[in-house]
Amino acid sequence: MAVTEETELVQLTEILLKKVAGFFEVNDEVRATFYEICTDLEEFDAGTVIVPQGGDYGDIFLLERGWVVRSRHLENGARQIVNVALPGDFVAMNALLFSTSDFELSCKTDVAAFRLPADRLGNALSRDAMLSAALFWVNAHEESLLAERIVSLGRRSARQRTAHVLCELISRLEIIGIMDPEMFVIPMSQEEFADILGISVVHMNKTLRTFEREGVVSFRNAILMVQDRKKLEIEAGFDNGYLHFARREDRNAWRPKRY
Amino acid sequence: MAVTEETELVQLTEILLKKVAGFFEVNDEVRATFYEICTDLEEFDAGTVIVPQGGDYGDIFLLERGWVVRSRHLENGARQIVNVALPGDFVAMNALLFSTSDFELSCKTDVAAFRLPADRLGNALSRDAMLSAALFWVNAHEESLLAERIVSLGRRSARQRTAHVLCELISRLEIIGIMDPEMFVIPMSQEEFADILGISVVHMNKTLRTFEREGVVSFRNAILMVQDRKKLEIEAGFDNGYLHFARREDRNAWRPKRY
DNA sequence: CGTTTAATTGACATTATTCAACCCGGGTGG
DNA sequence: CCACCCGGGTTGAATAATGTCAATTAAACG
Numbered sequence: 001m002a003v004t005e006e007t008e009l010v011q012l013t014e015i016l017l018k019k020v021a022g023f024f025e026v027n028d029e030v031r032a033t034f035y036e037i038c039t040d041l042e043e044f045d046a047g048t049v050i051v052p053q054g055g056d057y058g059d060i061f062l063l064e065r066g067w068v069v070r071s072r073h074l075e076n077g078a079r080q081i082v083n084v085a086l087p088g089d090f091v092a093m094n095a096l097l098f099s100t101s102d103f104e105l106s107c108k109t110d111v112a113a114f115r116l117p118a119d120r121l122g123n124a125l126s127r128d129a130m131l132s133a134a135l136f137w138v139n140a141h142e143e144s145l146l147a148e149r150i151v152s153l154g155r156r157s158a159r160q161r162t163a164h165v166l167c168e169l170i171s172r173l174e175i176i177g178i179m180d181p182e183m184f185v186i187p188m189s190q191e192e193f194a195d196i197l198g199i200s201v202v203h204m205n206k207t208l209r210t211f212e213r214e215g216v217v218s219f220r221n222a223i224l225m226v227q228d229r230k231k232l233e234i235e236a237g238f239d240n241g242y243l244h245f246a247r248r249e250d251r252n253a254w255r256p257k258r259y
Numbered sequence: 260m261a262v263t264e265e266t267e268l269v270q271l272t273e274i275l276l277k278k279v280a281g282f283f284e285v286n287d288e289v290r291a292t293f294y295e296i297c298t299d300l301e302e303f304d305a306g307t308v309i310v311p312q313g314g315d316y317g318d319i320f321l322l323e324r325g326w327v328v329r330s331r332h333l334e335n336g337a338r339q340i341v342n343v344a345l346p347g348d349f350v351a352m353n354a355l356l357f358s359t360s361d362f363e364l365s366c367k368t369d370v371a372a373f374r375l376p377a378d379r380l381g382n383a384l385s386r387d388a389m390l391s392a393a394l395f396w397v398n399a400h401e402e403s404l405l406a407e408r409i410v411s412l413g414r415r416s417a418r419q420r421t422a423h424v425l426c427e428l429i430s431r432l433e434i435i436g437i438m439d440p441e442m443f444v445i446p447m448s449q450e451e452f453a454d455i456l457g458i459s460v461v462h463m464n465k466t467l468r469t470f471e472r473e474g475v476v477s478f479r480n481a482i483l484m485v486q487d488r489k490k491l492e493i494e495a496g497f498d499n500g501y502l503h504f505a506r507r508e509d510r511n512a513w514r515p516k517r518y
Numbered sequence: 519c520g521t522t523t524a525a526t527t528g529a530c531a532t533t534a535t536t537c538a539a540c541c542c543g544g545g546t547g548g
Numbered sequence: 549c550c551a552c553c554c555g556g557g558t559t560g561a562a563t564a565a566t567g568t569c570a571a572t573t574a575a576a577c578g
Contacts, residue, residue, distance in 0.1 A: 070406075072406075072410045072414075074410075074414055074415075074496065075496060078414045079414070080409060080410045080413040080414040082406045082409050082410065083406075093399070094399055094402075094403075096395070096399075097395070097396055097399050097503075098399070098503055100500075102403070102406070102407075102500060102501045103406070125388065125391065125392070125395075126388040126389075126392070127388070129384065129385040129386070129388065129391065130385075132384065132388065132391040132395070133384065133385065135395065136355070136356070136384075136391070136394065136395070136398070137356055139395070139398045139399070139402065140352070140353055140355075140356050140357070140398070142402065143353075143398065143401065143402055143405065144353075144361070146402065146405040146406060146409060147329075147331075147341045147342075147361070147362070147405060148361075149409055150339065150341050150405060150408055150409055150412060151331045151333070151339045151341065153409060153412035153413050153457060154339040154412050154454075154455075154456070154457025155331075155333055155337045155338070155339040155457055156333075157565075157566095158565080158566070189523095189524065189525090190524075190525065191524080191525095195413075196413075197413070198412060198413025198414055199566070199567085200566070200567050200568075201524090201525085202525095202526085202527085202566090202567070202568075202569095203565090203566055203567070205524095205525060205526060205527085206526085206527085206566095208525095209525095209526075209527095220525095221575085237333065237334060241359075241361060242361045244356075244357055416533080416534095417533080417534070448555090448556065448557090449556075449557070450556080450557095458534070458535090459534070459535050459536075460556095460557090461534085461535070461536075461537095461558085461559085462533090462534055462535070464557065464558060464559085465534095465558085465559085468558075468559090479557095519578100520577105520578095521576100521577085521578085522575100522576080522577080522578100523574105523575085523576075523577095524573105524574080524575075524576085525572100525573080525574070525575085526571100526572075526573070526574085527570100527571085527572080527573095528569105528570095528571090528572105529568105529569085529570090530567100530568085530569080530570105531566105531567080531568070531569090532565105532566085532567065532568085533564105533565085533566075533567080534563105534564085534565075534566090535562100535563075535564070535565080536561105536562085536563070536564085537560105537561090537562080537563090538559100538560095538561090538562105539558100539559085539560090540557100540558080540559080541556105541557080541558070541559095542555105542556090542557080542558100543554105543555100543556095543557105544553100544554090544555095545552100545553085545554090546551100546552085546553085546554105547550105547551095547552085547553105548549105548550090548551085548552100
């Protein structure tokens with residue numbers, strides 16, 4: 001393995017491990033397990049479809065750089081984006097179990113991701129309870145995001161949804177270490193935002209312009225400028241608790257006994 | 260353990276194991292593991308709140324009889340139901356990891372469920388890779404339902420959403436062994452349906468009446484009569500593939516090596 | 519530069535919500 | 549037994565939210 005690759009690898013794993021560390025003790029042994037699995041770093045150009053809708057899953061990926069979205073195309077031409085994977089997130093985890101994908105997985109930006117062969121990851125899971133626990137945590141976390149999105153789509157107005165998804169993205173970017181609290185690079189068009197929020201492009205645009213006029217946020221050229229974060233969070237009814245970065249203190253049992 | 264309890268236990272476990280069996284070989288050893296964990300069968304009256312929104316999680320439950328819904332109450336009085344647990348489903352799985360619940364878990368009917376103490380389940384998971392695999396499968400399955408709900412809420416009309424959720428419930432009931440293909444007991448009010456679909460009660464009512472007039476389905480007094488299932492599925496754009504009851508044949512590696 | 523894609527805006531159509539009234543059946547207390 | 553009450557359910561009319569269409573401008577790109 002080339003030195004450069006190893007360096008990258010360490011960086012990536014750190015993003016993921018940092019997130020998991022709030023819940024599980026990440027020691028050298030755990031780290032070694034990750035390194036053992038994450039060998040093959042691949043690059044994809046923006047726009048690449050990793051798995052087409054209805055197509056066969058290949059392997060699982062652990063995202064190091066870039067954004068990957070999971071979306072469904074409907075018969076009538078509409079599209080719904082179900083979730084957005086950021087660095088440190090897994091992509092196509094379902095490949096462990098399912099043969100075909102109900103969704104399209106595509107790269108919004110240039111992407112670098114570790115390829116985790118399904119059989120190798122499966123084997124590691126059957127051997128390493130700690131790894132299983134970590135993936136359980138990852139799944140639960142992802143599930144929280146979906147549940148919250150359901151609440152948004154079901155019971156929040158277009159304005160609230162917009163505010164909410166922005167709050168969520170901001171928080172997630174902060175968690176993985178984006179530092180500037182007022183400026184965020186969000187590589188998405190208004191149409192893609194509309195497809196996340198389940199509204200039309202036109203309405204998306206009007207909502208964003210309104211927020212800008214009101215001095216809350218401005219989103220232009222994939223740059224989000226947060227002028228009044230408090231106002232944004234109130235508008236969204238945002239409570240970042242569902243991102244779950246606090247540990248349940250009485251749940252220590254579920255680790256390999258030696259920890 | 261009383262004999263009656265043991266009988267119930269076998270029944271329950273079969274519901275769950277039947278679902279898992281499509282993916283993992285369920286032999287006596289696996290069965291024994293389940294029995295080891297499922298000891299305490301509890302009953303709840305309809306209306307019981309198992310976990311209040313914002314409250315502390317207790318243990319995990321495995322549902323044997325009855326319906327449990329997970330919902331969010333918003334500041335403005337609105338409610339969104341995120342998912343519905345049927346017999347064979349787990350309830351409050353997040354109790355393994357998170358300390359407080361973002362949602363309310365409440366019983367729509369009288370309920371019987373096995374209490375799985377979080378620490379005991381956690382211990383079993385750290386010992387038994389097969390169990391971890393099964394729970395991984397359960398999570399993935401649940402995640403598919405949420406993803407599909409997001410598509411519905413985002414990009415389907417009230418009419419389509421209604422048809423879709425009915426198709427989903429019908430399919431899920433069939434999977435766990437409800438036999439009559441034309442009549443289903445669905446213990447929910449129109450208001451609760453509305454809170455699943457993210458529409459108003461009034462609109463829910465009008466949509467149901469329309470379906471009835473058209474001879475598609477009729478829903479009265481918690482009884483769903485399916486008159487024209489084909490039409491219902493077409494209206495919904497329903498493809499039951501996302502329920503994932505087919506196994507990925509080349510994913511056999513992820514089992515304890517001895518199988 | 520042209521060309522293409524994304525963003526913007528106003529006018530209008532559609533969908534869904536809210537409000538308000540009424541119905542209907544099942545308790546429940548007199 | 550009856551009157552009442554109450555929680556769904558049902559319906560029409562008015563209102564609000566959002567979608568669609570179409571035309572225009574701005575930005576991105578070779």
